[in-house]
Amino acid sequence: MxxxxxxxxxHQSLILGGTLAAISLxxxxxxxxxxxxxxxxxxxxxxxxxxxxxxxxxxxxxxxxxxxxxxxxxxxxxxxxxxxxxxxxxxxxxxxxxxxxxxxxxxxxxxxxxxxxQTTGELSGIGVRLAIDKRTSEIYVVEAVRNSPAMEAGLKRGDRLIRINGKPTALMTLEQAQEAITGELGTEVSLQLSRREKGVFQVTLAREQIEIPAVTYHLEEKEGHRVGYIKLDEFSSHATEQMKLAIEDLDQKQVSGYVLDLRGNPGGLLFASVDIARLWMKKGEIVSTIDRKGGDRHFWANGTSLTDLPLVVLVNEWSASASEILAGALKENGRATVVGTTTYGKGTVQSVHNLSDGSGLAVTIARYYPPSGTDINHKGISPNVYLELTMEQQARLKSDPTLMGTDADPQYNRAISILKGRSQPISNPATPKPVGLRWEELQQTVKDPDPRWQRMQDRVN
Structure with a gap:
């Protein structure tokens, strides 16, 4: 025995939908x-x-x-x-x-x-994001992560990957190519690539510990309005610090409002969703959880917000779990206007465990609720402004994600029009609640574990 x-x-971690947390014994x-x-x-x-x-x-x-x-x-x-x-x-x-x-x-x-x-926000690799052309089955570089071996070697978006350690990628799936590139820290991987203006070339890179970027952002100026656009891809362990840097940088550029894009965000760590909400909310309840014993925990803003400028949040049917916690908290506390379509509807908490042979187990351990106490499971968060994209618009944004947060993005354009008409944060319709338990660093995550959320088609390696 x-x-x-x-x-x-x-080792185990807890989840509210499906990504792994930083692991604690x-x-x-x-x-x-x-x-x-x-x-x-x-x-x-x-x-x-x-x-x-x-x-x-x-x-x-x-x-x-x-x-x-x-x-x-x-x-x-x-x-x-x-x-x-x-x-x-x-x-x-x-x-x-x-x-x-x-x-x-x-x-x-x-x-x-x-x-x-995905959830720890780190891996041992070279810092390159790959995608596959479904028409030709050719594998391309989508992005070289900042300060990574791939960026230092000069890899660029559009570089076609021909061979990995001598093996032709024409015989690989995207998943196999990603697996071939990742490996033990300090080991090397040899890549043969092709670039239109350069032709075929070879690089050998040493694998390093890579911090996966969860946040991208830019400043947009339109008709005298300076808007900060922030795209949050996942609630990883580094997402809060990356979000903080983005807000601080855009604030220094004197933006008049923000668009926070949670579309397609499958979730991640619970503590990341709470901490990110605190960057935007000065006061109010964020989320509560109830476990199998009836234990009721409430998590609140703590006065550490970085900005009170007008905020619009973009969501869609693929915004799940931690995304729904953040969107629900911002909406119900009157901190933001939510634009898009009804979210995924994931209202349960999972615990993720590392089993002895390297496999894992996700177990539902609790349910979570937005400040109103509404059960969103299988229902989702309804936006303040419902705006559905046409099939053509969805296909266009999916085929070229760089168009998100631009004039080619109808939901983003609606967010900009809302910000133009608002100089103050919207009023608070949420029902006040008594102060609950203070935040404890629970290793909980909030991401749907359905394989759809693995997003294997586009991840850093």
């Missing part, structure tokens, strides 16, 4: 025994099955486990023999399906690794 106890001391308690339980050897695939069972038993938000006899489920699972991790993974997935919660799910090692790098 000592081996089992050791195997249950794992967490020791799982063994369940109360209602009957003698089978011994599990640590190196046996069965150990991973039991790790899953223990975590769900201790944390799943529904204490009746969706009317599943969870103790009996353990006996069933451990009565089987698993010849390989693949068989164990299949059994885990089937057991989790019985819980009736799409956000409680198993992550094999490769998916768990991607999730970790």
């Amino acid at each position: 000592n081996n089992l106890i050791k195997s249950l001391c794992r 967490h020791t799982l308690a063994l369940p109360v025994k209602s009957a003698p339980q089978p011994e599990v050897l640590e190196d046996n695939p069965k150990a991973i099955v039991d790790e899953m069972w223990q975590i769900v038993n201790n944390e799943f938000v529904n204490r009746d486990f969706n009317r599943v006899d969870w103790q009996e489920k353990r006996r069933e699972l451990l009565s089987e023999d698993y010849d390989s991790p693949k068989q164990a993974y299949k059994a885990i997935r089937e057991a989790l399906e019985d819980l009736g919660d799409p956000y409680t799910r198993f992550l094999p090692p490769n998916e768990f690794s991607v999730l970790t790098s």
Whole structure:
């Protein structure tokens, strides 16, 4: 049994939708025994099955486990023999399906690794963002991250990737190319590329720890108005500091208002959503969470906002979890006008655990609510100004994301028109609430774990 106890001391993080948090050590308690339980050897695939069972038993938000006899489920699972991790993974997935919660799910090692790098905002790579031309299957550089090996080597947007370590990319999927570029810190990767004005060239780069940019921004001047546009792609562990720098830089350029773009943002860390809300809100409640024991936590602005200038937030149906927390808090406290379409509707909190073989497990542990207390699960946040893009407009912005936040972006144009007519923050319609618990650095994240949110088509490597 000592081996089992050791195997249950794992790294874990909490999520409200589906990205990984910065990981903290967490020791799982063994369940109360209602009957003698089978011994599990640590190196046996069965150990991973039991790790899953223990975590769900201790944390799943529904204490009746969706009317599943969870103790009996353990006996069933451990009565089987698993010849390989693949068989164990299949059994885990089937057991989790019985819980009736799409956000409680198993992550094999490769998916768990991607999730970790996305939410921590760091990875070991060369700092290049790739995309694939679906018509030709050719892989291109979309961006070289600032101060990365890729930027120092002079890689540019539009460079076509021909070979990685001698292997032709024509035979690779985008995911395979990304996997080939990432690797252990300090190791090297050789790239053969092609550039229109330069022809074919070769670079060899050493992998470094890369901070993934979550925030991009620019200043726009229109008819005497200076508007700061900020695009937040994900609530990673570095998102707050990047947002702070963006606001401070734009503030020095004397903007008259801001557009905060959360469209397509799948979420991320809960503490990032709270901290970013605090950069915009001087006062008011941000979010509350209720766990399986009925514990009610409230998180509030703390007087550390950087600006009270007018703000418009852009959202769409792919704005989920942490994005919904931020948009809901800003809308219901009257701090911003929300423009776009109804958000995804993800109102639950997950805990993400690193299992002993490098795989991961996301478990729903709580539900969250905007300041009004409304249940947004499967409903989403409704914008103040509903503006849906046509299919043609959506296709255009998707094929060329650089058009977002420009004159070619109808939702952005509506945001600019709103800012032109407003010189003061809008009034506060939210119902005041008593002060709740102070913020504690919970390792919680708020991102939908559905594979749609992996955004494998465009990530830094």
